Amino acid sequence: KNQVEQSPQSLIILEGKNCTLQCNYTVSPFSNLRWYKQDTGRGPVSLTIMTFSENTKSNGRYTATLDADTKQSSLHITASQLSDSASYICVVSASQAGTALIFGKGTTLSVSS
Amino acid sequence: GAVVSQHPSWVICKSGTSVKIECRSLDFQATTMFWYRQFPKQSLMLMATSNEGSKATYEQGVEKDKFLINHASLTLSTLTVTSAHPEDSSFYICSAVTGGDYGYTFGSGTRLTVV
Numbered sequence: 001k002n003q004v005e006q007s008p009q010s011l012i013i014l015e016g017k018n019c020t021l022q023c024n025y026t027v028s029p030f031s032n033l034r035w036y037k038q039d040t041g042r043g044p045v046s047l048t049i050m051t052f053s054e055n056t057k058s059n060g061r062y063t064a065t066l067d068a069d070t071k072q073s074s075l076h077i078t079a080s081q082l083s084d085s086a087s088y089i090c091v092v093s094a095s096q097a098g099t100a101l102i103f104g105k106g107t108t109l110s111v112s113s
Numbered sequence: 114g115a116v117v118s119q120h121p122s123w124v125i126c127k128s129g130t131s132v133k134i135e136c137r138s139l140d141f142q143a144t145t146m147f148w149y150r151q152f153p154k155q156s157l158m159l160m161a162t163s164n165e166g167s168k169a170t171y172e173q174g175v176e177k178d179k180f181l182i183n184h185a186s187l188t189l190s191t192l193t194v195t196s197a198h199p200e201d202s203s204f205y206i207c208s209a210v211t212g213g214d215y216g217y218t219f220g221s222g223t224r225l226t227v228v
Contacts, residue, residue, distance in 0.1 A: 034217070043119065043206050043219035044157070089156070093217075101217075103156040 002027045004092050004104035012110045017080055021107045023073040023090030034091045035064050035075045038106070044089055047075070080111045115141050115211035119220030126197055126227055134192045134223045136207030142187035143209035148180075151204040151222075163190040197227040 004025045013019050025033070032051045036044035048057045048064040050073070056065050061078045077084055087106040094100040116139040126132050136146055144165045149157040161182050162170040169182035179201075181193040194201055207220040 036219075041204070041222065041224060043117075043208075043222040046218070101159070105154075105156045108154075 002092075002094065002100075002102045004090055004102045006088075006090050006104035006107050008107060009105070010108040010110070012112060013080055015080060015082055015111050015113050019077050019080060019109065021075045021077075021088050021090075021109070023075070023104055025071050025073070025090070025092045025102070025104075027071075027092040027094055027102050029094055030068065030071075031093045033064075033066055033073050034093070035062070035073075036089045036091060038087045038089055040086070047088075077109075080109075082111050082113060085109060085111045115139075115209075115218045117143075117207065117209050117218045117220040119207055119223055121223060122221060123224040124226070126225070128198055128227055129196055131193055131195045132197055132225060134194075134205055134207075134225075136190045136192070136209070136220050138188045138209050138211075141209075141211055143190075143211070144187060146184060146190040146207055146209045148182060148190075148192050149206045149208065151206060157206060160192075165190075194225065197225070199227045201225065202227045 007022045034049045035047040038044040047059050047062050050057050050066045052068050063076045066073045087108050089106040090104040092102045118137045118139050120135045146163040148160045150160050151157045159172050160175045163182045163184040165184045165187050171177050184190040204222050204224050206222045211218050
């Protein structure tokens with residue numbers, strides 16, 4: 001069964017600290033893995049997209065890694081800011097066209113001052 | 114970058130009435146759009162795939178007659194919740210494939226409350 005598991009479910013950190021979110025998947029065939037940030041009451045916004053051959057991709061203070069062998073990905077947030085408080089969703093695609101997207105339940109990150 | 118506009122951002126309606134939600138691709142053409150539903154603290158759940166010029170493809174368990182989808186142009190898909198009930202209250206999100214580099218953009222979502 002195609003699944004995407006994220007951990008932790010929620011996380012609270014102090015402003016300025018770093019954190020790492022985890023994503024394990026059992027999706028086959030694999031096309032790409034995406035990380036999205038979803039603010040409360042808003043649609044998801046893309047942070048990174050990685051294909052099978054990519055093992056790291058950065059977007060500002062966000063760095064995603066992918067190990068296609070172990071089917072694991074992580075999202076590292078550096079020097080967290082209050083505005084980073086959101087839900088972070090890992091999405092694995094079995095095709096390029098956007099169909100067959102498997103969503104994780106997300107990690108809720110709270111950054112406090 | 115590609116922008117998907119969703120309207121309205123929130124709506125309150127009475128039980129038994131119908132509500133239409135619009136999803137527009139602003140700077141690109143989208144032959145395929147997707148409609149999702151999201152409950153609090155839950156993942157997005159795909160409801161249907163909207164194809165321009167043809168009938169939508171609904172996921173198992175989604176009532177076609179209740180959630181009417183129309184994709185009449187390459188830039189607009191609409192979701193109409195018919196005879197809304199309180200249990201239809203949810204967050205509805207659309208998305209579109211933007212092409213190139215596996216682009217996939219979400220709308221900003223619509224919070225529907227049925228009273």
